[in-house]
Amino acid sequence: MSEGKSTVLTVAVVAEQNSASAGLLGTGQRLANEVGGQHVVLVAGATDSEFANYVSQFAGRVVTNDSADLGSSPSEGWLNFVAATSKAEDPAAILLANDTLSQEITPRLAHRLDGSSIGDAHAIKPSEGHLVVTRSVYGGKAVAEIELTSNPAVVWVRAQSMDPASVQEPSGSIEAISNGESSEIRTQLKDTHAEESEGEKLEDAQIIISGGRGLGGPEPFEDLAALAKVIKAQNGASRAACDLGWVPHSWQVGQTGKKVAPQLYLAVAISGASQHIMGMADSKNVAAINTDPDAPIFKHCQFGLVEDYKNVIRPLKDKLTEIL
Amino acid sequence: MNILVCLKQILDPEVPVRDFAIDGSGLQADPNCANQMTNIFCENALETALQLKDAHGGKITVLSFGPDSVKDSLRKGLAMKANEAFMVLNNTGHQPDSAATAKVLAKAIGKMEPFDLVLTGREAGDWGAGQTGGLLAEELGLPYSAFVDEIEPEGEDRLILRQQTDSGWNKISAPKPVVASITNSDHNLPRIPKTRDIILANRKPLTSWSLEEVGISEDELAAEQQKARIKLLSIPEGKSDCEFIEGDSLEDKIDNLAERIVAIARSV
Ligand SMILES: Cc1cc2nc3c(=O)[nH]c(=O)nc-3n(C[C@H](O)[C@H](O)[C@H](O)COP(=O)(O)OP(=O)(O)OC[C@H]3O[C@@H](n4cnc5c(N)ncnc54)[C@H](O)[C@@H]3O)c2cc1C
Numbered sequence: 001m002s003e004g005k006s007t008v009l010t011v012a013v014v015a016e017q018n019s020a021s022a023g024l025l026g027t028g029q030r031l032a033n034e035v036g037g038q039h040v041v042l043v044a045g046a047t048d049s050e051f052a053n054y055v056s057q058f059a060g061r062v063v064t065n066d067s068a069d070l071g072s073s074p075s076e077g078w079l080n081f082v083a084a085t086s087k088a089e090d091p092a093a094i095l096l097a098n099d100t101l102s103q104e105i106t107p108r109l110a111h112r113l114d115g116s117s118i119g120d121a122h123a124i125k126p127s128e129g130h131l132v133v134t135r136s137v138y139g140g141k142a143v144a145e146i147e148l149t150s151n152p153a154v155v156w157v158r159a160q161s162m163d164p165a166s167v168q169e170p171s172g173s174i175e176a177i178s179n180g181e182s183s184e185i186r187t188q189l190k191d192t193h194a195e196e197s198e199g200e201k202l203e204d205a206q207i208i209i210s211g212g213r214g215l216g217g218p219e220p221f222e223d224l225a226a227l228a229k230v231i232k233a234q235n236g237a238s239r240a241a242c243d244l245g246w247v248p249h250s251w252q253v254g255q256t257g258k259k260v261a262p263q264l265y266l267a268v269a270i271s272g273a274s275q276h277i278m279g280m281a282d283s284k285n286v287a288a289i290n291t292d293p294d295a296p297i298f299k300h301c302q303f304g305l306v307e308d309y310k311n312v313i314r315p316l317k318d319k320l321t322e323i324l
Numbered sequence: 325m326n327i328l329v330c331l332k333q334i335l336d337p338e339v340p341v342r343d344f345a346i347d348g349s350g351l352q353a354d355p356n357c358a359n360q361m362t363n364i365f366c367e368n369a370l371e372t373a374l375q376l377k378d379a380h381g382g383k384i385t386v387l388s389f390g391p392d393s394v395k396d397s398l399r400k401g402l403a404m405k406a407n408e409a410f411m412v413l414n415n416t417g418h419q420p421d422s423a424a425t426a427k428v429l430a431k432a433i434g435k436m437e438p439f440d441l442v443l444t445g446r447e448a449g450d451w452g453a454g455q456t457g458g459l460l461a462e463e464l465g466l467p468y469s470a471f472v473d474e475i476e477p478e479g480e481d482r483l484i485l486r487q488q489t490d491s492g493w494n495k496i497s498a499p500k501p502v503v504a505s506i507t508n509s510d511h512n513l514p515r516i517p518k519t520r521d522i523i524l525a526n527r528k529p530l531t532s533w534s535l536e537e538v539g540i541s542e543d544e545l546a547a548e549q550q551k552a553r554i555k556l557l558s559i560p561e562g563k564s565d566c567e568f569i570e571g572d573s574l575e576d577k578i579d580n581l582a583e584r585i586v587a588i589a590r591s592v
Pocket residue numbers: 139211212213214215237238239240241252253254255256257258268269270271272273274275276279289290291292295307308309310337338364448449450
């Protein structure tokens with residue numbers, strides 16, 4: 001990749017402690033191997049934290065910052081930390097996950113480091129000194145390869161669909177840096193709220209049952225929830241159902257919602273717009289219940305039932321309860 | 325409060341898959357395969373601004389960078405009750421990347437009266453880049469929050485921005501002026517302009533600047549837009565054939581469906 005101040009090419013990974021970190025670390029590790037460079041992982045928090053230790057199994061080096069004031073403004077805290085560390089490490093690429101904070105700081109980091117940025121990478125490869133990112137565009141109707149010509153290439157990736165990292169012997173070193181001269185913190189996190197959800201997160205679910213506008217209102221989602229309970233599934237929704245206020249936005253699956261990859265995705269009264277497909281195309285099996293046999297969702301299904309959901313959901317629940 | 329909303333005109337993102345096509349360059353969608361329209365998240369942003377204005381007073385300006393046709397998006401913004409509209413005309417025939425766009429927007433904003441709040445959409449439904457808002461904040465040297473779906477004043481000098489997160493929301497206090505990118509929610513569905521307001525919109529001020537007038541040359545723009553270079557664009561093939569569940573009766577079909585589901589559920 002491009003010539004930096006250092007002779008060794010560096011791939012930096014910004015790791016937060018969440019379900020995205022395994023795939024993200026895997027992506028960083030593979031890319032570093034491909035370019036014959038070093039894999040540096042940035043972790044906020046104390047040098048001796050459990051997470052820093054966990055990450056060190058996969059990385060050449062772990063850089064932490066225990067003085068970062070992430071509590072009052074996590075986004076600006078991370079931004080300052082990563083920008084300051086990157087000025088010292090001079091990475092050719094900086095990889096982030098697909099969570100809110102990563103998406104928020106990606107363009108800002110690129111600007112501060114005079115690099116280039118893009119999001120939602122499905123695949124990343126080095127080419128002629130630069131990164132080439134593969135991503136879905138036009139709401140999933142096309143796929144593009146985009147070359148980031150200005151290093152560092154700052155990219156957030158679809159971490160959940162990436163293979164995890166493999167353990168390295170020996171573990172990487174863990175060192176703390178100070179932020180140096182960082183720009184001031186201007187925003188303040190006042191309050192934070194997590195929607196109640198039983199069981200696992202949508203991104204990690206093995207079975208997902210989603211509902212769409214064709215359900216006609218919020219009440220049928222209660223039947224979908226009862227059905228989900230029987231087969232230990234989580235519930236999701238189309239954007240239309242979320243926009244109508246029937247279910248929280250954290251349920252939205254798609255281009256601008258969650259990217260999921262369960263063993264089974266059951267779409268009930270969802271038409272299958274390309275933007276919805278973008279969020280669930282990695283599912284192992286897709287099934288749908290829809291009154292319209294020509295609904296685009298069926299093009300993505302292994303099996304489907306053309307029927308009014310009203311006649312299906314409750315008897316299906318009873319049948320599943322009986323045979324499971 | 326003085327609010328700027330950035331509107332991007334894009335190819336209708338809901339064009340059916342069968343109508344979608346790539347143009348002769350092989351690097352962008354065929355502009356003739358669908359209508360041009362305002363990106364939905366920009367309209368969510370304008371709606372958010374309008375509600376702030378309705379509740380607390382102020383003025384809303386809409387800004388777009390693009391070919392002559394962006395006037396339609398700006399006129400619609402005026403019909404929704406924005407007060408003023410500005411455009412930077414792009415005659416180059418190319419769509420610049422987010423970095424170049426943010427530069428142009430920042431230059432245009434520099435020529436206007438100061439704003440308390442600058443809004444963009446979270447991402448545009450064409451390339452789905454989602455980069456312009458954050459880049460624009462850096463160009464302007466302002467704080468930034470992404471995925472905001474609600475804004476309220478906090479005293480005279482600050483705003484509370486509600487940000488959608490992976491699991492719920494954050495409330496962030498930010499000093500004015502601030503840049504925020506807006507996402508969709510159940511309370512910012514864009515209003516439909518009244519016929520009367522559509523007519524009146526034609527009389528509201530719409531200023532068009534050339535690139536030179538905002539202080540950037542076509543060469544500079546071309547150099548800037550090399551940061552994210554499109555190498556390949558292709559249409560993926562549709563995949564599986566769906567097996568439609570059959571049965572003699574509805575009960576039969578539901579039994580068959582249940583069997584299929586159970587087979588997968590047992591394997592997880
Ligand atoms: C930039 C952008 C980003 C977007 N991001 C997303 C995203 O992240 N996620 C997302 O989902 N969408 C997204 N969309 C919106 C997307 O384009 C569609 O508008 C949306 O997915 C439609 O939701 P739906 O399928 O629930 O509704 P509809 O398209 O209205 O489909 C309803 C379906 O229900 C069926 N139906 C009706 N009655 C019944 C019944 N009684 N029984 C069974 N079936 C019935 C109908 O046949 C129809 O197929 C985005 C759009 C844009 C422009």
